[in-house]
Amino acid sequence: MITYYTLKKTTINFLIHLFLLSVAITCLYPILWMVLASLKTQETIFSSLSLIPRQFHFENYLKAWQEGGFGRFFLNSVFYTLCVVIFIVFISSLAAYAFSRLKFFGRNFLFIIFLAAMMIPIPGSFVALYVLLNKIHLRNHPLGYILCMINVGLSMSIYLLKTFFDKIPQELEDAARIDGCSKIGLWWHLALPLAKPALAVVVIFNALNVWNEYILALIIFDSRKFMPLQVALKSFEGEFVTNYPLLMSGLTITAVPIIIIYLLMQKYMVKGITAGTILG
Amino acid sequence: MKIKDNLGNYVFVLPALVIFTIFYIIPFLWVFQLGMFDWDGISPAKIFVGLENFKEIFILDKSWWQAMRNAIYITLIALTFQNTLAFLLALACNRQMKLKDWYRTIFFIPPILSEIVVGLAWKFIINDVEGANLINRMLITFGFPQLVHRWLYEPKIALTTVAFIHSWKGFGFAFLIFLAGLKIIPKELYEAAYVDGANAWSVFRRITLPLMMPVIGLVAILTILGTMQAFVLIISLVGGEMAGHTSVPVLRILAAMRGSSRFGYACAEGITFGMILVALSFLQLKLLKRIRAA
Numbered sequence: 001m002i003t004y005y006t007l008k009k010t011t012i013n014f015l016i017h018l019f020l021l022s023v024a025i026t027c028l029y030p031i032l033w034m035v036l037a038s039l040k041t042q043e044t045i046f047s048s049l050s051l052i053p054r055q056f057h058f059e060n061y062l063k064a065w066q067e068g069g070f071g072r073f074f075l076n077s078v079f080y081t082l083c084v085v086i087f088i089v090f091i092s093s094l095a096a097y098a099f100s101r102l103k104f105f106g107r108n109f110l111f112i113i114f115l116a117a118m119m120i121p122i123p124g125s126f127v128a129l130y131v132l133l134n135k136i137h138l139r140n141h142p143l144g145y146i147l148c149m150i151n152v153g154l155s156m157s158i159y160l161l162k163t164f165f166d167k168i169p170q171e172l173e174d175a176a177r178i179d180g181c182s183k184i185g186l187w188w189h190l191a192l193p194l195a196k197p198a199l200a201v202v203v204i205f206n207a208l209n210v211w212n213e214y215i216l217a218l219i220i221f222d223s224r225k226f227m228p229l230q231v232a233l234k235s236f237e238g239e240f241v242t243n244y245p246l247l248m249s250g251l252t253i254t255a256v257p258i259i260i261i262y263l264l265m266q267k268y269m270v271k272g273i274t275a276g277t278i279l280g
Numbered sequence: 281m282k283i284k285d286n287l288g289n290y291v292f293v294l295p296a297l298v299i300f301t302i303f304y305i306i307p308f309l310w311v312f313q314l315g316m317f318d319w320d321g322i323s324p325a326k327i328f329v330g331l332e333n334f335k336e337i338f339i340l341d342k343s344w345w346q347a348m349r350n351a352i353y354i355t356l357i358a359l360t361f362q363n364t365l366a367f368l369l370a371l372a373c374n375r376q377m378k379l380k381d382w383y384r385t386i387f388f389i390p391p392i393l394s395e396i397v398v399g400l401a402w403k404f405i406i407n408d409v410e411g412a413n414l415i416n417r418m419l420i421t422f423g424f425p426q427l428v429h430r431w432l433y434e435p436k437i438a439l440t441t442v443a444f445i446h447s448w449k450g451f452g453f454a455f456l457i458f459l460a461g462l463k464i465i466p467k468e469l470y471e472a473a474y475v476d477g478a479n480a481w482s483v484f485r486r487i488t489l490p491l492m493m494p495v496i497g498l499v500a501i502l503t504i505l506g507t508m509q510a511f512v513l514i515i516s517l518v519g520g521e522m523a524g525h526t527s528v529p530v531l532r533i534l535a536a537m538r539g540s541s542r543f544g545y546a547c548a549e550g551i552t553f554g555m556i557l558v559a560l561s562f563l564q565l566k567l568l569k570r571i572r573a574a
Binding site: 026129233234254 | 286288292293299300303304306311314321372373379389390392393394395397401402407412452456505509511515519529530534537546547554557558
């Protein structure tokens with residue numbers, strides 16, 4: 001009887017592992033294919049169907065970086081991501097601190113408005129943003145895009161940080177205040193350092209959001225020189241549809257930094273992504 | 281002193297409030313205003329048409345409802361195939377086993393990639409070059425040559441292909457929420473059930489499933505909200521609406537704005553679609569309350 005049960009258990013475990021493993025391979029295989037195809041040549045990319053290229057053509061990356069213009073697009077994406085994240089961290093933590101700790105008229109009302117903005121989907125808001133940026137002459141300008149993206153991440157970040165600030169014990173704050181700390185000082189010296197884990201989530205959540213954003217960048221930028229990676233990739237694919245190795249290099253340049261950051265900061269990343277939907 | 285103090289506190293929320301007002305509140309109100317106009321987006325003349333745009337959407341615009349049907353079709357595949365897969369994986373991973381963290385890490389890689397990257401990479405994998413299509417090669421190898429298709433170019437199949445690649449990208453996210461839900465179920469419940477002589481199936485049916493119902497509902501609504509609005513993946517996979525075969529509501533809005541320069545109509549479409557989604561969000565809120573109460 002014992003052997004029957006152990007046999008049954010081993011078989012079940014084996015099948016479960018087989019199931020998990022096959023799904024895991026399905027997840028990784030396309031990404032691996034993309035990376036390895038970026039090292040093949042246009043001639044061999046379809047003719048040799050082996051996963052591993054015979055020769056590794058790393059010069060594809062140099063070509064993509066220089067001739068394909070991906071160096072420029074990469075730096076654009078880095079610039080937008082950094083700007084948006086830095087501004088969001090300051091603006092949202094200031095507001096979240098006020099919503100959590102300071103008293104002012106209309107506090108709850110304002111907070112509920114921010115929350116509602118987070119919950120209400122407006123598909124096609126890009127139409128109105130396009131009109132708005134045209135009016136204030138910020139369309140086809142990096143500043144217009146950055147401001148739009150700050151707004152996109154603002155509500156969520158304020159909400160996340162406010163819930164975190166709410167948990168900081170009042171006694172800590174009272175002690176600091178008695179020592180003569182101003183309100184701004186409390187925010188900077190007390191609340192922000194304590195909120196590091198929440199700030200990490202805010203940073204990751206927004207960085208990913210900006211890095212992967214497509215539609216706003218598409219309608220805001222007409223000039224090639226302003227394009228971030230996502231828009232550049234799609235337009236590159238339209239123009240040079242035959243140059244697959246270069247396109248795969250571009251895709252790899254876009255995807256790999258994200259994957260590396262994910263592997264390093266998994267905990268915060270998972271929290272950041274799920275935070276957007278299950279609210280903390 | 282008190283009032284002055286009060287005013288000083290506004291400085292903290294001011295930057296957020298200014299950006300939020302200019303880039304959220306004002307565009308939000310504009311959408312409702314523009315929805316009642318006929319406007320090409322450039323000329324100073326806006327023609328007030330009242331509810332004509334909405335009338336057109338509801339009565340005349342067949343392509344809008346085709347787009348809606350397409351979005352519902354993708355959503356149904358995501359709800360059934362993607363979420364069932366995610367739930368089974370979560371159940372499998374919730375057992376005490378080795379490599380659990382590895383699987384979790386790997387399943388969450390597709391969700392962090394952009395739709396452009398996922399779309400273009402998959403487009404390359406199932407490309408149209410004779411003999412180089414991975415899926416077709418596998419089908420031939422396993423003896424199903426009659427199932428070979430041009431997955432992204434045949435009008436009847438393209439939408440289904442999109443739905444499955446969307447599921448590939450999305451299941452890891454559902455998986456993670458399911459796993460978090462399973463962790464909350466108290467272990468004592470299972471132990472007590474097994475002591476009482478219950479078998480695995482009845483434990484699943486009487487304990488796991490009922491307790492997971494709110495989480496399943498939540499994932500369902502998140503899937504609906506996310507999938508109904510998905511469109512970038514379609515742009516990157518098939519390039520656009522493919523004469524309506526792969527069009528979805530947001531692509532219609534984009535086409536009204538960029539293709540036919542009908543900004544008012546685009547806004548009206550946005551409002552119509554937004555209302556439907558808001559109704560679904562309210563359901564989400566209700567479910568969240570039930571989960572928290574449990």
